[in-house]
Amino acid sequence: MIITQTPLRISLGGGGSDLPSYYRANGGYCITASINKYVFIGLNPTFDQKYLIKYAKLERHDNAFDIEHPIVREALIAHNPGPVEVVSMADVPAGTGLGSSGAFTVGLLRALYAFRREVVSMSALAEEACDIEINRLGEPVGKQDQYAAALGGITEMEIGLDGRVNASSVPIGAAALRELQDRLLMFYTGVTRPASLVLADQVARSVQGDRVMIGNLDEIVAIGREVGAAIRAGNLKRFGQLMHAHWEVKRVRSPGISDGAIDDHYRAALQSGAVGGKLVGAGGGGFLMFVADDPGRLRGALTARGLSEMSFSLDFEGSIVLVRGE
Numbered sequence: 001m002i003i004t005q006t007p008l009r010i011s012l013g014g015g016g017s018d019l020p021s022y023y024r025a026n027g028g029y030c031i032t033a034s035i036n037k038y039v040f041i042g043l044n045p046t047f048d049q050k051y052l053i054k055y056a057k058l059e060r061h062d063n064a065f066d067i068e069h070p071i072v073r074e075a076l077i078a079h080n081p082g083p084v085e086v087v088s089m090a091d092v093p094a095g096t097g098l099g100s101s102g103a104f105t106v107g108l109l110r111a112l113y114a115f116r117r118e119v120v121s122m123s124a125l126a127e128e129a130c131d132i133e134i135n136r137l138g139e140p141v142g143k144q145d146q147y148a149a150a151l152g153g154i155t156e157m158e159i160g161l162d163g164r165v166n167a168s169s170v171p172i173g174a175a176a177l178r179e180l181q182d183r184l185l186m187f188y189t190g191v192t193r194p195a196s197l198v199l200a201d202q203v204a205r206s207v208q209g210d211r212v213m214i215g216n217l218d219e220i221v222a223i224g225r226e227v228g229a230a231i232r233a234g235n236l237k238r239f240g241q242l243m244h245a246h247w248e249v250k251r252v253r254s255p256g257i258s259d260g261a262i263d264d265h266y267r268a269a270l271q272s273g274a275v276g277g278k279l280v281g282a283g284g285g286g287f288l289m290f291v292a293d294d295p296g297r298l299r300g301a302l303t304a305r306g307l308s309e310m311s312f313s314l315d316f317e318g319s320i321v322l323v324r325g326e
Contacts, residue, residue: 001325002043002114006107007034007315008091008098009148010186010280010289012231012239013246014224016253018142018159020134021206022217028159029221031170031228032099032148034315039103039149040322042087043111051076052085071105074132079112092310095192097281102145103319105129110150110319122318123167126150140203152318156228176234181314183236183292185299187307189262191285202253219249240275240291247278262288265305272301 009032017028046052053059053072064080067073072086086108094100106129113120120128129146133139147157147167154170172180205213223246230238247266251258258266262279265288269277273294280287287310292298299309 001323002041002111002321003323004041004043004107004110004114004319005038005322006041006103006110006149006319007152007317008037008039008100008103009034009145010098010184011144012154012224013227013242014157014221015144015281016142016202016217016250017221017224018144018157019140019203019206020142020163021140021203022214023159023163024161025206026214026218026221027161028142028157029224029228030142030144030157030159031155031224031231032144032157033154034148034152034318035098035312036315037091037098037310037312038315039088039090039100039107041104041107041111042085043081043108043115044085045081046083046085049083051083054085054087070137071101071132072108074136075105075108075112078132079109079116081112081115084115093192095286096188097279097286099145099148099281101133101139101141102129103149105132106146106149106319110321114321114324122150123147123165125319126167127165140200150319153316154231154314170228170231172231173234176231176236177314179234179236180231183240183295184289185292185295186280186287186289186310186312187265187302188287188310189265189279189285189307193256193285201256213253216249216253220246223249236291237275237293240277240293242276243278243289243291244270244276247276250278265302265307268301268305269298273297 012031014030018030051061064076126147130143133141156168156170158166223242227242269290273292274290275293277290280289
């Protein structure tokens with residue numbers, strides 16, 4: 001029995017530039033933070049020589065090629081562990097902008113390597129997860145989720161035209177880290193959505209050379225690099241201001257990124273102790289994240305509007321094996 005624990009992530013800057021439709025022509029830059037909300041994957045050989053897959057559905061098959069869950073199917077075909085049971089659980093549901101698909105893929109691959117007693121670097125693990133989602137399955141996703149899930153911590157990623165990722169940990173002092181965790185708040189909007197609906201529009205327009213889309217993503221990258229500098233300097237006020245600038249640029253990128261209710265919540269937050277914020281992930285729902293000058297006031301204002309806060313801290317371990325049985 002193998003059980004892995006893989007963190008979800010919050011995107012701090014540069015999101016969208018990690019998609020091939022953008023970085024293949026322009027390069028990309030992202031900065032992310034992994035959080036202590038996790039995807040758990042259990043992997044165990046089956047007694048009856050069947051493939052048993054348990055998630056929101058239950059699948060039972062004689063052959064891995066018949067598995068409906070695309071990520072599980074591709075990972076099992078690639079690693080060929082034999083008939084196994086795969087079980088997944090998560091602290092937060094999918095469709096909330098926290099990179100759950102990337103974390104699922106990384107966690108499953110981590111389990112498969114442990115199952116076969118093979119050593120793999122975290123960067124190689126992330127890149128294999130990217131290959132499954134982007135190349136084999138053709139999903140309109142980027143690379144930041146997989147690297148954040150594998151590596152943990154606060155991570156900067158420079159993405160070359162060839163897709164190679166140079167990922168590095170962002171140094172931050174203990175006092176600045178405590179302040180960041182005290183002042184960075186997330187509130188659930190109550191809306192889930194598949195990121196692919198928003199990202200597919202970005203991909204199509206980027207491939208077509210849409211100047212508005214490309215210009216928008218150029219601005220996102222520039223702001224993201226400033227976010228990295230602000231975090232390294234421990235300047236959370238500046239980070240909050242940049243997050244607001246990021247949101248103002250992002251919300252005009254594609255239809256469906258925001259709506260009237262989300263805009264109302266955001267305005268109320270700015271009037272109630274938030275320096276700046278944004279929707280985490282591609283947009284359309286999930287979590288609103290804010291940097292707060294007055295966390296208590298912001299909590300009171302948004303909970304009064306019916307939003308629920310999700311407490312969290314940062315994860316610095318990345319994807320790990322929790323249980324390794326014989």
